[in-house]
Amino acid sequence: MAHSHRGTHHRPTATIVGFTIALACIGLAAISRLYLGYHWATDALASLSISLMVLGAVIAWDTRHAARGLQPRSPGPNKTVDAVGD
Numbered sequence: 001m002a003h004s005h006r007g008t009h010h011r012p013t014a015t016i017v018g019f020t021i022a023l024a025c026i027g028l029a030a031i032s033r034l035y036l037g038y039h040w041a042t043d044a045l046a047s048l049s050i051s052l053m054v055l056g057a058v059i060a061w062d063t064r065h066a067a068r069g070l071q072p073r074s075p076g077p078n079k080t081v082d083a084v085g086d
Contacts, residue, residue, distance in 0.1 A: 019059060026051045 030044040039047075 015062065019055065022055055026055070 026048065030048050033039045033047075034041060034044050
């Protein structure tokens with residue numbers, strides 16, 4: 001079965017804009033919670049740390065996923081390719 005990958009490697013500008021918006025939302029949420037007095041500064045820093053780790057993991061996964069879509073697929077050393085190409 002052929003796998004069609006329409007990942008972010010086709011539109012890197014959209015990826016950058018998306019992650020910039022995510023960073024802005026993370027920062028605004030932390031600032032608003034501090035301003036409104038809902039959390040202590042340490043709570044906001046912990047939340048920022050966790051959010052940035054999750055965002056970093058998403059970026060790493062997206063980069064790896066996009067890079068895998070760019071590489072040509074070849075059969076393993078003991079694999080054979082049939083006439084269809086599966």
